[in-house]
Amino acid sequence: MTTPKPASSPRQVLLEVRHLKKYFPIYKGLMRKVVNQVRAVDDVSFFVRQGETLGLVGESGCGKTTASRCILRALTPTSGEILFREADGTVTDLAKLDRRGLARFRPQMQMIFQDPFASLNPRMTIFDIVSEPLYVHGMRSRAERTEKVAELLRLVGLRPEYMQRYPHAFSGGQRQRIGIARALALRPRLVVADEPVSALDVSVQAQVLNLMLELQEALSLTYLFVAHDLSVVKHISDRVCVMYVGKIVETAPTLELFAAPRHPYTAALLAAVPVPDPQRRTAIQELPGEVASPANPPSGCYFHPRCQFAVERCRQESPQLEEIAPDHFVSCHRAAELSLPGAVSHV
């Protein structure tokens, strides 16, 4: 299988993931015999260019969070490569590094969490939370850290006077800003945002998304944006990766993907987005069947049991990710012949 190669582009590739796999063993019995494996991430390849936002979308349980945690090396991948380009141009495979080797890369990649309540230690003040990365990386002077934390809080739109408060004094949106401040403390080059707005009120979502866009501009950040909400992804991403049962089914520039999806699953996802138009009363085309189990995936293309375009070949042969247009990769045997509807412009 070929990995998607970035087409000639002015921007350098910051992160390239090749054949990433993460299997979780299922144990049984007293002797903990491995009886099966959950293929949470099953041969995933993609790349993120410097300064862009790559949206990673899919239904719950499709492996997008697992993939993002493997990239941050919160989890150790079963196999595959995670190539990260440092500022001086050297490329390192993060998948092979141990705890000690990773220490150098920690400041360069940070994470924004989904749950603004669980991600802040309730027993620490905002100052302690935001300054911990600074302290761990050697900034021991309290005065220096106070100044830096004040700067970070201002950057995310909070008052520096808040820093002696505890997280319980803040609302969800404010907590998420604190989480962003912590993630930015070490000036990372890559920020992995794991559904950063899905736990927030809709009115607050837009504010946090816009803050993220402003910060990207100001600090030339690169985002890997994991989400299940397509409208959010469309708003923030330059390119989008669609995952289904641990595999990538389609990767394309955002507008192209929304206008002309080439994979039946992408088309189904787009069709499922509710349209805020009372005049449209067309019934939503629901996908038949259930999401395949990553512990027991179907043969051939994982999507074939639910695909209305499936042919005999789909049942037997697993499709490969292929570039059908510049920067547009699809994993479908019939990608070339199908003509699929895109999203309604409201999305």
Added chain:
Amino acid sequence: MNTGNPTPATPSTPLSEPAALDDALLITSQEEERVSVASNWTLVWWRFRKNKLAVFSAVLLIFLFTIVLAPDFFSTMDPETTDAKLAFIPIQRIHWFDEGKLRPWVPAVIGKRDPVTLRMVWTTDDTQKVYLRFFSAGYTYQLFGRFEANLHLVTALNPEDANRIHLLGTDRLGRDQWSRLAYATRISMTIGMISVILSVVLGLLLGGVSGYLGGLTDMFIQRLIELLQSLPTIPIWLALTAALPRTWSPERVFFAISIILALRGWTTLGREVRGRFLSLREEDFVLAAELAGASRWRIILHHMIPTFTSHIIATSTLAIPVMIVTETSLSFLGLGLRPPAISWGVMLQEAQNIQTLALAPWLMIPGLAVIIAVLAFNLVGDGLRDAADPYSH
């Protein structure tokens, strides 16, 4: 319960965001700011103090601990002084007023030998008054085993009456029960505390290792806990304490019994700590610290342990009464501490037969002390457990 406490449930800030809200925030009252900067322990305290019964019990425990620290101050005479002639003196009730004036006294006791049974029969005589003084000099003793002191809570106004005050009566050997109770409180409370401290150390260590390392180590420790918990406790304790050499000094027996009690006591706590470690490992804020590059020790010491300290304290407080009751039962059966050590259980040994119960019911008073201490620990423990996690609503 309305105590005027600000509850952390109300966020001090509205839900709208930056610019407009920032100005609104400037006007937040000081009261709200107090909640915003309240640490975890402050929140725990705010919650705990709402539970009046627990606060009352805590005050009671503080009182018991002052007795533990300085039992001599509370006693009226040396608890070891025996005088067979003064056996089975009943309780002398304190009278606070004498002829309309505040002048506390106890009635003197007069002994008469029963001509039939030849037993001494004591009666209190309200006409003979032994006057009392509070916070004054009595017999000298070593405070904390170091300083010489002679201050006592109660002494006789007239030094000649020093041996005529038995506030809780005397036992079979004529020992003053009030003074003995003070000493017993020290031993019984400390044995409970020490065994619980040992349990906490063992539980934190083994539970922590079990939860943090997981895998085979975890399995081994968990099976060990199951094994220990499945053993019938009373026979095991009986066997172990019976195995203690008779020749050991009371101090050695004391520590040996603490260890025996702790050997099983740690299992519950070990389970709890393991569970906390397992769930905390999955917490986002622990992952955030990990991604920030924090070392394992930093994560354990700064993020994991502070998160469950309050739970550990609550659980240990609830474990102390169990230890106290166990020690009392063992000593009562003659298998725990033995005289000359004085504990509640040892004192209750005096109240083992029906004859004593009928003739000298005051010898059961140590049982009351056990009940009070156990209830107080349980109520405080319950209050702490409810207050331990101020973020759950």
